Amino acid sequence: xxxxxxxxxxxxxxxxxxxxxxxxxxxxxxxxxxxxxxxxxxxxxxxxxxxxxxxxxxxxxxxxxxxxxxxxxxxxxxxxxxxxxxxxxxxxxxxxxxxxxxxxxxxxxxxxxxxxxxxxxxxxxxxxxxxxxxxxxxxxxxxxxxxxxxxxxxxxxxxxxxxxxxxxxxxxxxxxxxxxxxxxxxxxxxxxxxxxxxxxxxxxxxxxxxxxxxxxxxxxxxxxxxxxxxxxxxxxxxxxxxxxxxxxxxxxxxxxxxxxxxxxxxxxxxxxxxxxxxxxxxxxxxxxxxxxxxxxxxxxxxxxxxxxxxxxxxxxxxxxxxxxxxxxxxxxxxxxxxxxxxxxxxxxxxxxxxxxxxxxxxxxxxxxxxxxxxxxxxxxxxxxxxxxxxxxxxxxxxxxx
Numbered sequence: 122x123x124x125x126x127x128x129x130x131x132x133x134x135x136x137x138x139x140x141x142x143x144x145x146x147x148x149x150x151x152x153x154x155x156x157x158x159x160x161x162x163x164x165x166x167x168x169x170x171x172x173x174x175x176x177x178x179x180x181x182x183x184x185x186x187x188x189x190x191x192x193x194x195x196x197x198x199x200x201x202x203x204x205x206x207x208x209x210x211x212x213x214x215x216x217x218x219x220x221x222x223x224x225x226x227x228x229x230x231x232x233x234x235x236x237x238x239x240x241x242x243x244x245x246x247x248x249x250x251x252x253x254x255x256x257x258x259x260x261x262x263x264x265x266x267x268x269x270x271x272x273x274x275x276x277x278x279x280x281x282x283x284x285x286x287x288x289x290x291x292x293x294x295x296x297x298x299x300x301x302x303x304x305x306x307x308x309x310x311x312x313x314x315x316x317x318x319x320x321x322x323x324x325x326x327x328x329x330x331x332x333x334x335x336x337x338x339x340x341x342x343x344x345x346x347x348x349x350x351x352x353x354x355x356x357x358x359x360x361x362x363x364x365x366x367x368x369x370x371x372x373x374x375x376x377x378x379x380x381x382x383x384x385x386x387x388x389x390x391x392x393x394x395x396x397x398x399x400x401x402x403x404x405x406x407x408x409x410x411x412x413x414x415x416x417x418x419x420x421x422x423x424x425x426x427x428x429x430x431x432x433x434x435x436x437x438x439x440x441x442x443x444x445x446x447x448x449x450x451x452x453x454x455x456x457x458x459x460x461x462x463x464x465x466x467x468x469x470x471x472x473x474x475x476x477x478x479x480x481x482x483x484x485x486x487x488x489x490x491x492x493x494x495x496x497x498x499x500x501x502x503x504x505x506x507x508x509x510x511x512x513x514x515x516x517x518x519x520x521x522x
Contacts, residue, residue: 210328367486426509433449
C-alpha cells in the first residue's frame, strides 16, 4: 500500500494538519471522477482532492494515490487507520462506518437519448417500450430492471463508448448511465455532443470522501473547510477552482429539472428593489444574512445578489464569502464578464437579462444560467444593481419554452 504522504511534518504549514500528509488516499476506476489514463491518475474527484490538500498546505503527489478494485478499497479504509476512500455515496448504512467530507459532486443515473427524437418520458412505465443499453456489471442495469423494463429490451455493452456507438447506429433507442460519466464519454467520442442529452432522470446520490473512523475530527473538519473554499472562493479571475476542475472534464450542464421561472426571478428582483428603496441598509443586511425571501427557504437556487456601480458585491444571499469583493473585469468559466455586463447595461438601460455559466446551490456542477438585473436608487441615495437568476433547461429538448 502506497502512503500518499511525502510532505514532511516540517514542511506542513499548520502543525495541526500534519496527520493529513500521512494518509493513504484510495480510489477506484470510474471516469470521469477517478480513473487512470496513460498511466496517470486523474478525474474530477482526484483533482478536487489534490486541490483541497494544496489549499490545506499539505500537498500530495498525484502518483501516490492508490487505485484499487472497489471492494478492496472499501474494506481497506474500513479496517486500516490513516486511509481515505473516494468517491463514495453516503448512505444510512454507511453513516457510522466512516467520517465524511463533502459532498463534492453528484452521481446521477439518467437515461440518454438523441434529443431530436422528441422522447416523452415522464414515468418508468414509459421506458418499457424502448431498447435500452447498459454497461455490463453497471448498477444501471439493476435500476432499469427494477423499474420494470423487460430483459429482452436491455442491451448489454462492454463500455460507454460502445453504448454511444449502438445508439448512433440505431441498435438501441436509449442508454442508462451516470450523468457526468455519460456526458464525459459523449464529449470524448462524438462530433456533436449537443445532439445527445438526458431524457429521464432515475436516481441521484451525492459523492463524498470517507475517512477511516480513527481519523482525528480536526483533520476531517479542516479538509471539509478546504473543500468549501475550493467551491465558493473565486480567484483573481472570478472563477473558483471547483468550477475550473468541473469544466475541464464535463463542461457546463443544463438543468434537467428547472424549478424556477423567469416570472419568479423578476418578482424577487422587484421585491428587493422596493425594499432597498425604502430602507437600503436594513435590506442589504437581510440579504447578507440569507433571509427568506432573499434566499428562498424552499429552493436555494432562487436567491438575490446586489452590486454597486463599481461592480463590487455589497450583498449576496447565498455566498457571504463574496460580500465586499470587487468583481470588475472578472468572468465566468468561459470568459464572460457578466458582472460588468450587469452594471454597464443597467446604467444605460435600467434592466435586462444576461446568460452565463455558474454553480448551482445544492447541486454539484456548472450550469447554464440566465439572470435578470435592475438598477435602483436606495434610501441612502446610492445606486445598486439587483440581480437574480434561474438555471436553464436544454433548449434542444422538446416542450421547452
